[in-house]
Amino acid sequence: MADEQRHIDTITGTATTGHEWDGLRELNTPLPRWWLWLFYATIVWAVGYWIIYPAWPLISNATQGAFGWHSRAAIETDIADLKAMRGPMVGKLADASVAQIIADPQLLDFARAQGRVAFADNCAPCHGSGGGGAKGYPNLNDDDWLWGGKLADIENTIRHGARTGDDKGHQGNMPAFGRDNILKANEISAVADYARSLSGLPAEKGADLALGKKVFAANCAACHGPDGKGNRELGAPNLTDKIWLYGPDKATIVQGIQNGRGGVMPNWQGRLDESTLKSLVVYVWTFGGGEK
């Protein structure tokens, strides 16, 4: 720099850096020296990072840092802290009965918050993210329950499932009346029309409802009840309401009678911890369809 010709810009009275490009010169507005030192200080600070944290890539791994800090370990610590923070409430949930949880506004809020997450992780694949259900998977928001909608019923279903082989779980299948040659095709058609008529759906033209009623009394009433109101002990749906698990159209009903039905609900006891199980019971019950 020193060998450059000193040049003062006439308009601003400021010295230029001495460089010239096509007649343009750069004004030299010097930075304070402390700024320069601050800049060097940040470089020194950066060296501290190399020493303390994993930094330099080597051939098969990287430098590990002076204190063994690791991002995975940091996350594990965070999770442990979170668990410790939630510990007292989780403990209360595990100790309380579901009825006690419902009665305590604070526990209810906590259980619903925990239940929402657990539901999304475990239940939503079949029942839908808001418990809206799908064909063959019950809607948990309505007031129709295959195995009962009281707190104790829901708890039992979640803990032990249905048709899983769990001793305390729900059992009972819809037989395959057609495939196993119990009923003939015309009988199946007639009983399907009769089943539709139970909830007020219109019958097909030329339907033999009298035959249907006879077939129903002989084959179906054992589980679904003589008036078709179902049986929660056996998970036999109420056929007189407006809710159809698989659909109200005749083809679907015929298919069910022909091949049978038997959806499986997994048993969650043992897979989920106590507080999560109870949170799920409370969460499902408070969808709005829970029975008292």
Place this chain on the structure above:
Amino acid sequence: MNAHAATAMLSREPDLAKLVAAAEVGAPEPDDEIPLYAPRRKIYPQSTHGTFRRIKWAVLIVTLGIYYLLPFVRWDRGPNAPSQGVLIDFPNRRFYFFPIEIWPQEVYYLTGLLILAAITLFLMNAIAGRIWCGYLCPQTVWTDLFFAVERLIEGDRREHMLRDARKWTAATWARKGLKHFIWLMIAWWTGGAWVLYFADAPTLVKELATGEAPLIAYAWIGILTFTTYTLAGHMREQVCLYMCPWPRIQAALTDEYALNVTYRYDRGEPRSSVKKAEQLRAEGEPAGDCVDCLQCVHVCPTGVDIRQGASLGCIQCGLCIDACDNIMRKLGRPLRLIAYDTDMNVKLRETGKPPVFHLVRIRTALYAAVIAIAGGVMLYTLATRASEGISVIHDRNPMYVRLSDGALRNAYTIRIVNKQLKHRNFILDIDGLPSSRVEFVGLAERAAGTQLVDVGPDQTREVRVVVTDSSVEPLAPSTTVLFKLIDVDTGKAVEMRDHFFGPGG
């Protein structure tokens, strides 16, 4: 500056003359050297007295007094709220300012305050330039306080410069040590006062003293002790010259009518010594009032020579006005050779025309109007805000549910806000559906089929609500409904519009 005059004046102190030559504004740089980094010129501002110094002392005492003492002011809000006048309660997410309580969702009041602060700053600037910088900026106020401590211990400008220039004795070191100790004490109190705004002040003081305060409190005191000590003790004018964005923004916002600390060169030039000026005047020759005494430069906290015109370093504190007035008074010349004035007026006086002062002009009127409107809107909303609130979120999945008897049901998550400092009971009603029933899920029924929601003092409560409609006629795919939240005791209601969905026709 006139380096010769300065050297002559200081000839009795050769050390000082050399020092001043290097330190003063406009000192010639070494030839042919083009530095990319400028060395710091140490500034030894001289004390002065006068109108503006008195204003600065008053502002300093009032602002620092408010800052240090405000957390201790009590304000009784009853048993369900803290009794501190000004409190930023992070754990409970509340801000208290005497009778006003702000919830996090009311952060727009903060936005409003920021708008008011910005426009007020612009208005101050349009009237009298950077008076914020000169009188009210925390950097100025604390630096001023630190200057006062420095002068008390190390002496005023000349004494301090001499001590620094001569060989340092034990006494010099002792003085420096004492100064830095007092600076650190002030900085420590500054950090200490800061944390008191975030917790109950008397309790926190006790906890701090007994070592029981949370770590975060000590950490913040440490951080603010460091920043106060560094910025007010060491960085000083460097903050204004290099770090602060306001001088740059300010330059783009000013106009020719804004008052600035101005050297009236029409009166001051040509400069000469006192005797020479008297002689010239006796002969009827032109002689300026400026006698090149450099008092204006010596008192300047940022080392500006105001006689060179408007500058980025000038913070408009007016200390040079006081310094110059004191000299003019001794010389029997008119005061305000340096004054809050405009360059335009100086030029007008040069041509014999009267000066103009337009404090009320479109710019200032508009700023004042914006302040009045923003302030008015804020006051109005603050005065009329409801002490209860409701927000409604419709379930996203499923949108609606068909019940076994064919009725339709929609579910909502409702959050009820109670801003009063007492328990309140609410009932919920719905308008817009032909045959509907509203039900809180999981709440015990009370009083003849009506469900009450109890919301605690100064709290919110989230409840799940199902609305069932058993109309015979099919509903439209979407029906607008109106939720009404009614306070059982007062009958006061708040409403929220939402929708009720169904399969349609």
